[in-house]
Amino acid sequence: MLIKQPPDVPESEVTPRDHFLNRRRFLAGTTMAGLSLGAGAYLFGKSKNSQAESIQKLVAPRHAEFSVDEKPNSYKDVTTYNNFYEFGLGKDQPAENAHTLKTRPWTVRIEGEVAKGRTIGIEELLKLAPLEERVYRFRCVEAWSMVIPWIGFSFAELAKIVQPTSRAKFVQFVTLKDTAQMPGQKSWVLDWPYLEALRMDEAIHPLTLLCLGVYGEVLPNQNGAPVRLIVPWKYGFKSIKSIVAIRFTEEQPTTTWAKQGPSEYGFYANVNPEVDHPRWTQASERRIGELRRRKTLPFNGYAEQVAKLYQGMDLRRFF
Numbered sequence: 001m002l003i004k005q006p007p008d009v010p011e012s013e014v015t016p017r018d019h020f021l022n023r024r025r026f027l028a029g030t031t032m033a034g035l036s037l038g039a040g041a042y043l044f045g046k047s048k049n050s051q052a053e054s055i056q057k058l059v060a061p062r063h064a065e066f067s068v069d070e071k072p073n074s075y076k077d078v079t080t081y082n083n084f085y086e087f088g089l090g091k092d093q094p095a096e097n098a099h100t101l102k103t104r105p106w107t108v109r110i111e112g113e114v115a116k117g118r119t120i121g122i123e124e125l126l127k128l129a130p131l132e133e134r135v136y137r138f139r140c141v142e143a144w145s146m147v148i149p150w151i152g153f154s155f156a157e158l159a160k161i162v163q164p165t166s167r168a169k170f171v172q173f174v175t176l177k178d179t180a181q182m183p184g185q186k187s188w189v190l191d192w193p194y195l196e197a198l199r200m201d202e203a204i205h206p207l208t209l210l211c212l213g214v215y216g217e218v219l220p221n222q223n224g225a226p227v228r229l230i231v232p233w234k235y236g237f238k239s240i241k242s243i244v245a246i247r248f249t250e251e252q253p254t255t256t257w258a259k260q261g262p263s264e265y266g267f268y269a270n271v272n273p274e275v276d277h278p279r280w281t282q283a284s285e286r287r288i289g290e291l292r293r294r295k296t297l298p299f300n301g302y303a304e305q306v307a308k309l310y311q312g313m314d315l316r317r318f319f
Ligand SMILES: Nc1nc2c(c(=O)[nH]1)N[C@H]1C(S)=C(S)[C@@H](COP(=O)(O)O)O[C@H]1N2
Pocket: 001, 078, 081, 082, 083, 084, 085, 086, 139, 140, 141, 175, 194, 222, 223, 224, 235, 236, 237, 238, 239, 240, 241, 242
Protein backbone atom coordinates (compact mmCIF):
# COMPACT_ATOMS: atom_id res chain seq x y z
CA MET A 1 0.00 0.00 0.00
CA LEU A 2 2.90 2.34 -0.36
CA ILE A 3 1.36 5.21 -2.29
CA LYS A 4 4.09 5.21 -4.92
CA GLN A 5 3.65 1.51 -5.57
CA PRO A 6 1.47 -0.01 -8.30
CA PRO A 7 -1.58 -1.84 -6.98
CA ASP A 8 -0.57 -5.28 -8.02
CA VAL A 9 1.97 -6.67 -10.41
CA PRO A 10 0.55 -7.81 -13.75
CA GLU A 11 0.09 -11.57 -13.93
CA SER A 12 2.64 -11.85 -16.72
CA GLU A 13 5.41 -10.52 -14.47
CA VAL A 14 4.71 -12.74 -11.52
CA THR A 15 6.48 -15.92 -10.60
CA PRO A 16 3.59 -18.04 -9.41
CA ARG A 17 3.62 -17.55 -5.67
CA ASP A 18 3.89 -21.16 -4.75
CA HIS A 19 6.91 -21.63 -6.95
CA PHE A 20 8.49 -18.58 -5.39
CA LEU A 21 7.86 -19.82 -1.87
CA ASN A 22 9.01 -23.34 -2.63
CA ARG A 23 12.14 -21.93 -4.15
CA ARG A 24 12.78 -19.89 -1.03
CA ARG A 25 12.28 -22.91 1.17
CA PHE A 26 14.62 -24.88 -1.07
CA LEU A 27 17.27 -22.17 -0.74
CA ALA A 28 16.81 -22.05 3.02
CA GLY A 29 17.29 -25.81 3.05
CA THR A 30 20.51 -25.51 1.09
CA THR A 31 21.93 -23.04 3.58
CA MET A 32 20.95 -25.29 6.44
CA ALA A 33 22.70 -28.24 4.84
CA GLY A 34 26.00 -26.45 5.40
CA LEU A 35 25.51 -26.52 9.16
CA SER A 36 25.89 -29.41 11.55
CA LEU A 37 22.65 -31.24 12.21
CA GLY A 38 22.44 -29.93 15.78
CA ALA A 39 22.98 -26.31 14.84
CA GLY A 40 20.57 -26.65 11.94
CA ALA A 41 17.89 -28.10 14.15
CA TYR A 42 18.40 -25.35 16.68
CA LEU A 43 18.16 -22.63 14.07
CA PHE A 44 15.14 -24.22 12.54
CA GLY A 45 13.46 -24.47 15.94
CA LYS A 46 14.00 -20.78 16.54
CA SER A 47 13.19 -19.68 13.03
CA LYS A 48 10.12 -17.65 12.19
CA ASN A 49 9.20 -20.31 9.65
CA SER A 50 8.48 -22.72 12.44
CA GLN A 51 6.32 -20.24 14.34
CA ALA A 52 3.25 -22.10 13.09
CA GLU A 53 4.36 -25.26 14.87
CA SER A 54 4.38 -23.68 18.31
CA ILE A 55 1.37 -21.42 17.87
CA GLN A 56 -1.51 -21.80 20.32
CA LYS A 57 -4.77 -23.38 19.16
CA LEU A 58 -7.90 -21.27 19.24
CA VAL A 59 -10.86 -23.27 18.06
CA ALA A 60 -14.33 -21.77 17.65
CA PRO A 61 -17.57 -22.88 16.01
CA ARG A 62 -18.27 -21.42 12.59
CA HIS A 63 -20.86 -18.66 12.34
CA ALA A 64 -22.65 -20.01 9.24
CA GLU A 65 -24.74 -16.93 8.51
CA PHE A 66 -21.68 -14.66 8.51
CA SER A 67 -19.50 -17.04 6.51
CA VAL A 68 -19.16 -17.15 2.74
CA ASP A 69 -19.26 -20.43 0.85
CA GLU A 70 -16.10 -19.71 -1.14
CA LYS A 71 -13.00 -21.77 -0.59
CA PRO A 72 -10.64 -20.18 1.93
CA ASN A 73 -7.13 -19.31 0.84
CA SER A 74 -4.43 -21.59 2.19
CA TYR A 75 -2.86 -21.06 5.61
CA LYS A 76 0.33 -20.28 3.76
CA ASP A 77 -1.29 -17.55 1.64
CA VAL A 78 -2.90 -16.01 4.71
CA THR A 79 0.27 -16.02 6.81
CA THR A 80 2.98 -15.23 4.24
CA TYR A 81 1.34 -12.66 1.93
CA ASN A 82 0.75 -9.74 4.28
CA ASN A 83 0.65 -5.99 4.59
CA PHE A 84 2.11 -4.84 7.89
CA TYR A 85 4.39 -1.87 7.28
CA GLU A 86 5.70 -1.96 10.84
CA PHE A 87 7.69 -4.97 9.61
CA GLY A 88 8.61 -3.87 6.10
CA LEU A 89 6.94 -2.98 2.84
CA GLY A 90 7.23 -6.34 1.04
CA LYS A 91 4.41 -8.86 1.27
CA ASP A 92 6.79 -11.54 2.56
CA GLN A 93 8.52 -9.32 5.12
CA PRO A 94 5.94 -9.42 7.94
CA ALA A 95 6.22 -13.23 8.11
CA GLU A 96 10.00 -12.94 8.23
CA ASN A 97 10.30 -10.03 10.65
CA ALA A 98 7.31 -10.01 12.99
CA HIS A 99 8.88 -12.46 15.46
CA THR A 100 10.23 -9.40 17.33
CA LEU A 101 6.70 -8.45 18.39
CA LYS A 102 5.95 -9.52 21.99
CA THR A 103 2.27 -10.30 22.34
CA ARG A 104 2.31 -11.22 26.07
CA PRO A 105 1.66 -9.40 28.28
CA TRP A 106 -0.61 -7.17 26.19
CA THR A 107 -3.27 -4.68 27.16
CA VAL A 108 -5.82 -2.61 25.28
CA ARG A 109 -6.71 0.81 26.72
CA ILE A 110 -10.31 1.83 26.17
CA GLU A 111 -10.94 5.53 26.65
CA GLY A 112 -12.76 8.65 25.54
CA GLU A 113 -16.54 8.90 25.36
CA VAL A 114 -17.35 5.79 27.41
CA ALA A 115 -18.95 5.38 30.82
CA LYS A 116 -16.66 2.48 31.74
CA GLY A 117 -13.25 3.28 30.31
CA ARG A 118 -10.64 0.71 31.35
CA THR A 119 -7.63 -1.29 30.34
CA ILE A 120 -8.28 -4.88 29.34
CA GLY A 121 -5.61 -7.57 29.33
CA ILE A 122 -5.44 -9.90 26.35
CA GLU A 123 -6.36 -13.01 28.38
CA GLU A 124 -9.53 -11.33 29.58
CA LEU A 125 -10.30 -10.10 26.07
CA LEU A 126 -10.11 -13.68 24.80
CA LYS A 127 -12.90 -14.59 27.23
CA LEU A 128 -15.04 -11.50 26.84
CA ALA A 129 -17.55 -13.10 24.48
CA PRO A 130 -17.98 -16.49 22.78
CA LEU A 131 -15.46 -16.88 19.98
CA GLU A 132 -16.74 -17.55 16.48
CA GLU A 133 -15.08 -18.52 13.24
CA ARG A 134 -16.17 -16.33 10.36
CA VAL A 135 -15.07 -17.01 6.82
CA TYR A 136 -14.90 -13.54 5.30
CA ARG A 137 -13.90 -12.14 1.94
CA PHE A 138 -10.94 -9.81 2.40
CA ARG A 139 -10.18 -7.18 -0.24
CA CYS A 140 -7.05 -5.02 -0.20
CA VAL A 141 -7.18 -1.59 -1.85
CA GLU A 142 -4.29 -2.83 -4.02
CA ALA A 143 -6.86 -5.01 -5.82
CA TRP A 144 -5.95 -8.44 -4.48
CA SER A 145 -8.27 -10.49 -2.34
CA MET A 146 -8.47 -13.62 -0.21
CA VAL A 147 -11.05 -15.64 1.71
CA ILE A 148 -9.99 -16.02 5.35
CA PRO A 149 -11.38 -17.98 8.34
CA TRP A 150 -10.94 -15.38 11.08
CA ILE A 151 -11.77 -16.04 14.76
CA GLY A 152 -13.15 -13.49 17.19
CA PHE A 153 -16.39 -11.81 18.19
CA SER A 154 -18.30 -8.70 17.14
CA PHE A 155 -16.70 -5.46 18.28
CA ALA A 156 -20.23 -4.59 19.49
CA GLU A 157 -19.73 -7.05 22.40
CA LEU A 158 -16.86 -4.96 23.69
CA ALA A 159 -18.71 -1.68 23.08
CA LYS A 160 -21.63 -2.99 25.17
CA ILE A 161 -19.33 -3.54 28.14
CA VAL A 162 -17.61 -0.13 28.08
CA GLN A 163 -20.87 1.74 27.42
CA PRO A 164 -20.28 4.55 24.92
CA THR A 165 -21.80 7.90 25.96
CA SER A 166 -24.35 9.73 23.78
CA ARG A 167 -21.48 11.90 22.49
CA ALA A 168 -19.60 8.91 21.03
CA LYS A 169 -19.92 9.19 17.23
CA PHE A 170 -16.69 7.52 16.11
CA VAL A 171 -14.22 4.91 17.30
CA GLN A 172 -10.48 5.26 16.73
CA PHE A 173 -8.07 2.31 16.91
CA VAL A 174 -4.34 2.61 17.62
CA THR A 175 -1.55 0.13 16.83
CA LEU A 176 1.42 -0.38 19.15
CA LYS A 177 4.27 2.08 18.66
CA ASP A 178 7.63 0.61 19.64
CA THR A 179 10.59 0.76 17.29
CA ALA A 180 12.33 -2.05 19.19
CA GLN A 181 9.49 -4.48 18.53
CA MET A 182 8.40 -2.96 15.23
CA PRO A 183 11.60 -2.08 13.35
CA GLY A 184 9.71 -0.74 10.32
CA GLN A 185 8.70 2.21 12.50
CA LYS A 186 12.28 3.49 12.31
CA SER A 187 11.57 4.64 8.80
CA TRP A 188 9.13 7.40 7.97
CA VAL A 189 6.98 5.55 5.43
CA LEU A 190 3.93 6.25 7.58
CA ASP A 191 3.16 8.51 10.50
CA TRP A 192 3.35 6.05 13.42
CA PRO A 193 1.48 4.70 15.23
CA TYR A 194 -0.88 3.35 12.59
CA LEU A 195 -4.36 4.78 13.25
CA GLU A 196 -7.74 3.75 11.94
CA ALA A 197 -11.32 4.71 12.75
CA LEU A 198 -14.93 3.87 12.04
CA ARG A 199 -18.20 5.69 12.45
CA MET A 200 -20.02 4.37 15.52
CA ASP A 201 -22.73 2.54 13.51
CA GLU A 202 -20.03 0.83 11.42
CA ALA A 203 -18.06 -0.15 14.51
CA ILE A 204 -21.04 -1.81 16.19
CA HIS A 205 -22.33 -3.49 13.03
CA PRO A 206 -22.34 -7.23 13.80
CA LEU A 207 -19.97 -7.99 10.88
CA THR A 208 -17.22 -5.84 12.41
CA LEU A 209 -14.98 -8.38 14.06
CA LEU A 210 -12.58 -7.98 16.94
CA CYS A 211 -10.22 -10.64 15.69
CA LEU A 212 -8.03 -12.82 17.90
CA GLY A 213 -7.26 -15.76 15.67
CA VAL A 214 -7.26 -17.32 12.24
CA TYR A 215 -7.33 -20.89 10.96
CA GLY A 216 -8.02 -22.38 14.40
CA GLU A 217 -5.04 -20.69 16.06
CA VAL A 218 -4.24 -17.43 17.81
CA LEU A 219 -3.20 -14.77 15.30
CA PRO A 220 0.32 -15.18 13.99
CA ASN A 221 2.27 -11.97 14.60
CA GLN A 222 2.30 -11.05 10.91
CA ASN A 223 -1.51 -11.08 10.86
CA GLY A 224 -1.76 -8.51 13.65
CA ALA A 225 -1.39 -10.43 16.90
CA PRO A 226 -2.69 -10.46 19.49
CA VAL A 227 -5.80 -8.49 18.51
CA ARG A 228 -6.89 -6.69 15.36
CA LEU A 229 -9.98 -5.46 13.61
CA ILE A 230 -11.65 -7.01 10.55
CA VAL A 231 -14.12 -4.89 8.60
CA PRO A 232 -14.95 -7.13 5.64
CA TRP A 233 -16.87 -4.63 3.48
CA LYS A 234 -14.01 -2.10 3.54
CA TYR A 235 -10.55 -2.07 1.97
CA GLY A 236 -8.03 -4.01 4.03
CA PHE A 237 -6.23 -0.98 5.41
CA LYS A 238 -9.22 -0.31 7.71
CA SER A 239 -8.53 -3.69 9.38
CA ILE A 240 -5.90 -2.36 11.79
CA LYS A 241 -3.48 -4.77 13.45
CA SER A 242 -1.94 -5.18 16.92
CA ILE A 243 -4.29 -2.78 18.70
CA VAL A 244 -3.23 -1.16 22.01
CA ALA A 245 -5.88 1.54 22.34
CA ILE A 246 -9.50 2.15 21.37
CA ARG A 247 -10.90 5.69 21.68
CA PHE A 248 -14.55 6.65 21.44
CA THR A 249 -14.77 10.20 20.08
CA GLU A 250 -17.26 12.89 19.18
CA GLU A 251 -15.33 14.17 16.15
CA GLN A 252 -14.16 12.12 13.17
CA PRO A 253 -10.62 10.99 14.05
CA THR A 254 -7.62 11.09 11.74
CA THR A 255 -6.57 7.88 10.07
CA THR A 256 -3.06 7.06 8.86
CA TRP A 257 -3.84 6.43 5.19
CA ALA A 258 -6.27 9.32 4.78
CA LYS A 259 -3.54 11.59 6.14
CA GLN A 260 -0.88 9.99 3.95
CA GLY A 261 -2.82 10.32 0.70
CA PRO A 262 -6.15 12.11 1.16
CA SER A 263 -6.99 12.00 -2.56
CA GLU A 264 -6.30 8.25 -2.71
CA TYR A 265 -7.51 6.80 0.61
CA GLY A 266 -10.74 8.06 2.12
CA PHE A 267 -12.10 7.72 5.62
CA TYR A 268 -14.88 5.37 4.51
CA ALA A 269 -12.89 3.07 2.20
CA ASN A 270 -15.92 0.95 1.39
CA VAL A 271 -15.10 -1.56 -1.34
CA ASN A 272 -16.63 0.04 -4.42
CA PRO A 273 -16.07 -1.23 -7.99
CA GLU A 274 -17.52 2.02 -9.34
CA VAL A 275 -15.04 4.35 -7.71
CA ASP A 276 -11.52 3.77 -8.97
CA HIS A 277 -8.40 4.58 -7.07
CA PRO A 278 -6.79 7.56 -8.91
CA ARG A 279 -4.03 5.27 -10.18
CA TRP A 280 -5.79 1.94 -10.79
CA THR A 281 -9.16 0.31 -11.30
CA GLN A 282 -11.20 -1.07 -8.41
CA ALA A 283 -13.65 -2.80 -10.77
CA SER A 284 -11.81 -6.12 -10.56
CA GLU A 285 -9.41 -7.95 -8.30
CA ARG A 286 -6.96 -10.82 -8.25
CA ARG A 287 -7.92 -13.51 -5.76
CA ILE A 288 -4.59 -14.79 -4.46
CA GLY A 289 -4.09 -18.27 -5.92
CA GLU A 290 -6.26 -17.66 -8.99
CA LEU A 291 -5.21 -16.61 -12.45
CA ARG A 292 -8.32 -14.96 -13.87
CA ARG A 293 -9.35 -11.68 -12.30
CA ARG A 294 -12.72 -11.52 -10.56
CA LYS A 295 -15.20 -8.71 -10.68
CA THR A 296 -15.19 -6.75 -7.44
CA LEU A 297 -18.55 -6.69 -5.67
CA PRO A 298 -20.07 -3.56 -4.09
CA PHE A 299 -19.21 -3.54 -0.38
CA ASN A 300 -17.10 -6.62 -1.14
CA GLY A 301 -20.27 -8.73 -1.40
CA TYR A 302 -21.74 -7.52 1.92
CA ALA A 303 -24.13 -4.91 0.42
CA GLU A 304 -27.21 -6.68 1.73
CA GLN A 305 -25.96 -6.30 5.29
CA VAL A 306 -24.31 -2.88 5.18
CA ALA A 307 -25.57 -0.72 2.27
CA LYS A 308 -28.24 0.72 4.57
CA LEU A 309 -25.55 2.37 6.69
CA TYR A 310 -24.79 4.70 3.76
CA GLN A 311 -28.28 5.58 2.54
CA GLY A 312 -28.40 9.09 1.11
CA MET A 313 -24.59 9.44 1.07
CA ASP A 314 -22.70 10.24 -2.12
CA LEU A 315 -20.18 7.40 -2.07
CA ARG A 316 -18.03 9.08 -4.74
CA ARG A 317 -17.53 11.99 -2.43
CA PHE A 318 -17.32 9.92 0.76
CA PHE A 319 -14.95 7.31 -0.68
N1 LIG B 1 -0.92 -1.65 12.02
C1 LIG B 1 -1.14 -1.98 10.75
N2 LIG B 1 -2.33 -2.51 10.41
C2 LIG B 1 -2.57 -2.86 9.12
C3 LIG B 1 -1.60 -2.62 8.10
C4 LIG B 1 -0.34 -2.07 8.51
O1 LIG B 1 0.58 -1.83 7.69
N3 LIG B 1 -0.16 -1.77 9.83
N4 LIG B 1 -1.87 -2.94 6.79
C5 LIG B 1 -3.30 -2.99 6.42
C6 LIG B 1 -3.54 -3.51 5.08
S1 LIG B 1 -3.17 -2.46 3.78
C7 LIG B 1 -4.08 -4.73 4.85
S2 LIG B 1 -4.47 -5.25 3.28
C8 LIG B 1 -4.31 -5.67 5.96
C9 LIG B 1 -3.59 -6.98 5.68
O2 LIG B 1 -3.93 -7.95 6.64
P1 LIG B 1 -3.30 -9.43 6.52
O3 LIG B 1 -1.82 -9.25 6.33
O4 LIG B 1 -3.64 -10.14 7.78
O5 LIG B 1 -3.92 -10.07 5.32
O6 LIG B 1 -3.87 -5.18 7.21
C10 LIG B 1 -4.12 -3.80 7.43
N5 LIG B 1 -3.77 -3.44 8.80
